Amino acid sequence: ALTFLEHSSILIDHQQQVRTGIMDEAVAFPVYASHDDYLALGTTLFNLGYFTSGDLSNLQVLQYTFDVAYARLLLPTLSIGGEVSSDYGTTNQSTLLAFSSLVGVMYAPTDEMRYSLVLGGIGNGMEYFHTATEDILTTIKKPVTLEIGATMKYPTSLEPTIVALYVGNEKVFLDNSGLRYKGGIEYWPVQYLALRLGYIDDPVQSSARFGLGVHIDRFRFDYATSMNHLDDRFHQLSVSYDLWAQPEGYIR
Numbered sequence: 001a002l003t004f005l006e007h008s009s010i011l012i013d014h015q016q017q018v019r020t021g022i023m024d025e026a027v028a029f030p031v032y033a034s035h036d037d038y039l040a041l042g043t044t045l046f047n048l049g050y051f052t053s054g055d056l057s058n059l060q061v062l063q064y065t066f067d068v069a070y071a072r073l074l075l076p077t078l079s080i081g082g083e084v085s086s087d088y089g090t091t092n093q094s095t096l097l098a099f100s101s102l103v104g105v106m107y108a109p110t111d112e113m114r115y116s117l118v119l120g121g122i123g124n125g126m127e128y129f130h131t132a133t134e135d136i137l138t139t140i141k142k143p144v145t146l147e148i149g150a151t152m153k154y155p156t157s158l159e160p161t162i163v164a165l166y167v168g169n170e171k172v173f174l175d176n177s178g179l180r181y182k183g184g185i186e187y188w189p190v191q192y193l194a195l196r197l198g199y200i201d202d203p204v205q206s207s208a209r210f211g212l213g214v215h216i217d218r219f220r221f222d223y224a225t226s227m228n229h230l231d232d233r234f235h236q237l238s239v240s241y242d243l244w245a246q247p248e249g250y251i252r
Contacts (some may be wrong), residue, residue: 008033009220011042013238023047028067030243035073038081042067061128061137063089080105089126091137098124098139114151121145121173143174149182162188166198178203192216196224211236218242 013026028042046063064087071081082103089096100123108114121142129136149168153161164186169179184198198209211224220240226233 009240011240015236
């Protein structure tokens with residue numbers, strides 16, 4: 001949620017997992033923005049899609065997630081932020097409510113370099129499974145995660161970005177799950193088009209991600225996919241609209 005706060009945008013996002021048919025429909029929007037403070041709301045609908053051909057087609061569940069995100073600039077180079085989420089799940093037999101949160105800090109010594117640390121998985125999530133007679137809904141303790149990352153862009157802040165690079169690693173504090181390594185690169189061949197490539201190296205499985213973005217005036221269109229034929233194959237499409245024009249002299 002804190003990503004779109006920087007642009008003060010309304011964001012609509014759709015994601016579908018290919019194998020299971022699970023879909024997430026999300027909307028996020030800012031409710032307050034000043035020079036030092038940003039506050040935003042978001043909501044996500046988790047469902048099993050408009051078709052019934054996935055692996056979970058017999059499961060009838062809906063989950064609504066409501067998010068409140070806040071970020072504050074403490075110093076010109078240092079900011080903190082957090083997010084509180086509430087999950088409301090429902091099946092034909094029961095309903096359930098769960099809460100979770102995350103906190104993070106970002107250090108930006110220059111416009112070209114940013115370092116971030118995010119502690120997530122604080123609280124509970126939900127788990128669904130289907131038996132011969134009913135759909136079962138239960139709360140589970142989320143695994144606590146700690147992610148450290150760095151973002152670099154070229155050239156300097158006085159010129160439009162041509163290349164941006166992200167590297168990071170995430171520790172999931174669950175049994176001996178090890179570390180998850182993430183990397184991504186974004187290339188702008190022309191002013192309005194971004195090409196993206198990412199890779200996640202996980203102890204369970206690894207996969208590449210591909211994407212592109214189009215930026216036209218205040219509109220942003222983004223698409224991402226994974227061609228992995230294992231569990232994590234997905235398609236994601238998002239559209240955002242900047243509520244007001246960027247200030248004069250703004251550099252992407």
